[in-house]
Amino acid sequence: MRLRALLETDALGLRLLGGQDELDRTVRGVMTTDLRDPSRYLSGGELVLTGLAWRRTPEDSEPFVRLLAGAGVAGLAAGEAELGAIPDDLVGACARHRLPLFAVHETVAFASITEYVVRQVSGERAGDLAAVVDRHRRLMTSGPAGGGPEVVLDLLGTDLDMRAWVLSPTGRRIAGAGEPLSTGAGAALAAEHLAATRGGRRAPHRVALGGTTYSLFPVRVPGHAASPGGQAGELRERALSDWLLAVEADAGEWGAPRLDLLQGVTQLIAVERDRRDAARTVRRRLAQEILELVQSGAPPAEIAARLRVAAPVLLPGRGTAPHWQIVVARVDWDGERGEGESGAVAQSLLEEILVDPVAAGLESGDRIAVAHTGGEAIALVPMPAPDPTEEGAGPGAGGLQADVLLAAVRDPLTAGLADDGRLTLGVSAPVQSAEGLRGALEEARHARRVAAARPGRVCAAGHHELASHVLLLPFVPDDVRRAFTARLLDPLRDYDRRHRAELVPTLEAFLDCDGSWTRCAARLHLHVNTLRYRVGRIEQLTGRDLSRLEDKLDFFLALRMS
Numbered sequence: 001m002r003l004r005a006l007l008e009t010d011a012l013g014l015r016l017l018g019g020q021d022e023l024d025r026t027v028r029g030v031m032t033t034d035l036r037d038p039s040r041y042l043s044g045g046e047l048v049l050t051g052l053a054w055r056r057t058p059e060d061s062e063p064f065v066r067l068l069a070g071a072g073v074a075g076l077a078a079g080e081a082e083l084g085a086i087p088d089d090l091v092g093a094c095a096r097h098r099l100p101l102f103a104v105h106e107t108v109a110f111a112s113i114t115e116y117v118v119r120q121v122s123g124e125r126a127g128d129l130a131a132v133v134d135r136h137r138r139l140m141t142s143g144p145a146g147g148g149p150e151v152v153l154d155l156l157g158t159d160l161d162m163r164a165w166v167l168s169p170t171g172r173r174i175a176g177a178g179e180p181l182s183t184g185a186g187a188a189l190a191a192e193h194l195a196a197t198r199g200g201r202r203a204p205h206r207v208a209l210g211g212t213t214y215s216l217f218p219v220r221v222p223g224h225a226a227s228p229g230g231q232a233g234e235l236r237e238r239a240l241s242d243w244l245l246a247v248e249a250d251a252g253e254w255g256a257p258r259l260d261l262l263q264g265v266t267q268l269i270a271v272e273r274d275r276r277d278a279a280r281t282v283r284r285r286l287a288q289e290i291l292e293l294v295q296s297g298a299p300p301a302e303i304a305a306r307l308r309v310a311a312p313v314l315l316p317g318r319g320t321a322p323h324w325q326i327v328v329a330r331v332d333w334d335g336e337r338g339e340g341e342s343g344a345v346a347q348s349l350l351e352e353i354l355v356d357p358v359a360a361g362l363e364s365g366d367r368i369a370v371a372h373t374g375g376e377a378i379a380l381v382p383m384p385a386p387d388p389t390e391e392g393a394g395p396g397a398g399g400l401q402a403d404v405l406l407a408a409v410r411d412p413l414t415a416g417l418a419d420d421g422r423l424t425l426g427v428s429a430p431v432q433s434a435e436g437l438r439g440a441l442e443e444a445r446h447a448r449r450v451a452a453a454r455p456g457r458v459c460a461a462g463h464h465e466l467a468s469h470v471l472l473l474p475f476v477p478d479d480v481r482r483a484f485t486a487r488l489l490d491p492l493r494d495y496d497r498r499h500r501a502e503l504v505p506t507l508e509a510f511l512d513c514d515g516s517w518t519r520c521a522a523r524l525h526l527h528v529n530t531l532r533y534r535v536g537r538i539e540q541l542t543g544r545d546l547s548r549l550e551d552k553l554d555f556f557l558a559l560r561m562s
Contacts, residue, residue, distance in 0.1 A: 019100025442549030
């Protein structure tokens with residue numbers, strides 16, 4: 001019961017003398033005492049009744065109240081029969097220690113108050129115990145098959161007066177009953193949950209946020225295989241992938257039956273999480289198949305055919321073929337190279353990052369296809385083709401922006417990565433055909449490497465930043481500059497001196513023409529076959545591939561620094 005209930009019962013005749021803001025404290029029992037130090041008999045949560053026989057001087061009130069507050073009692077009720085009015089020194093001491101103080105009229109027996117409190121507390125405990133089985137049954141029958149987490153959380157609200165929300169690892173609202181969390185509260189709770197989990201603290205985690213206490217329970221999907229990294233690896237993976245149940249209540253005030261009930265709720269929600277993950281299998285497989293075709297150098301027609309299969313799944317109802325963007329993410333742990341594990345974690349995080357942070361619900365990620373290979377996660381993101389009538393609606397206009405993707409998730413992910421993990425992310429420009437996917441993949445990978453060179457636990461870079469590399473050239477040390485250019489250009493210069501083959505000018509023209517064979521051949525007044533021979537010789541001498549974006553960039557930088 002709550003202290004407030006004592007004032008609402010006229011038969012008790014209690015008057016509140018202080019502690020108006022503390023009336024929501026829970027009363028777990030009652031104790032009558034006139035000992036100067038009753039703390040050894042207190043366990044916390046009691047309503048203490050006293051006739052004030054312990055008070056001989058005004059100085060006695062302060063130590064008495066300090067002992068009660070230290071023992072965690074719910075409140076103090078003092079009888080007026082001994083001294084008449086309650087002394088001001090006791091009122092002041094209770095105010096200083098934020099201990100609610102009631103005056104008990106001389107006509108009211110302590111036995112009446114004790115009987116009332118015991119009856120209420122015992123009745124509530126019995127009701128809780130009796131209701132647990134029934135509520136659990138109702139939750140089970142109203143679980144995922146009967147309406148999903150929203151129904152379960154609604155039962156928590158109606159039956160137990162608990163507001164609760166299911167949140168993703170980044171704090172995005174997945175389900176909830178009643179009013180949504182305040183702006184930023186979800187991300188703050190997720191960050192606290194991730195930090196507590198990485199710190200090895202036992203759940204539920206109790207968090208005070210904006211004057212409200214929340215209890216956080218992890219939602220763990222049963223049957224997930226243990227990671228190869230052992231206990232530490234499992235802890236990291238779990239911290240970054242678990243959903244959480246946030247309850248607006250202090251679990252420290254609950255008994256075992258209520259804690260068991262909430263654990264049962266998390267198990268029901270875990271079933272829905274498992275169902276959601278199974279539904280993503282089709283999209284993950286589509287992304288994996290397309291990625292394998294792109295990386296193996298498959299003909300564009302074959303890739304385009306597979307994209308036509310993927311488009312209706314990822315963009316249902318769209319009549320036109322979409323543009324595509326590629327996002328690459330990687331999670332690295334200090335001193336470890338567990339690529340298989342980190343690739344799966346990066347896949348899960350990238351799926352979460354790509355969901356609109358304000359989109360609630362389980363199905364908000366239905367247009368995201370993420371594969372993982374080695375330690376890398378790669379997302380194929382469909383973008384509706386831009387309206388050609390809109391200003392700036394060319395190929396590459398709009399699309400995902402790297403800094404925007406991380407804006408809402410940086411804080412919770414930083415907490416989850418703690419002091420031994422890093423997440424880096426790169427975003428390509430939108431492309432409108434299968435021919436552009438290989439270049440987009442290389443572009444996203446290179447942007448991710450740019451992000452990896454930056455400080456911080458969570459970093460991203462976009463395609464637009466790749467054009468700014470020339471700004472960095474003056475800051476490259478001379479010895480690094482010489483070593484870099486010598487490794488790439490000296491073999492070509494030596495060959496030119498011996499054979500007068502003009503490989504270096506050919507390389508410059510080829511890069512200036514963006515790798516277009518026809519335009520470059522026309523500029524150099526060469527037959528295309530001659531140009532192909534020269535480019536082939538460049539690749540043979542340097543061990544590079546001029547069809548790869550990162551090798552083109554390396555040559556570009558080497559020419560600029562030479």
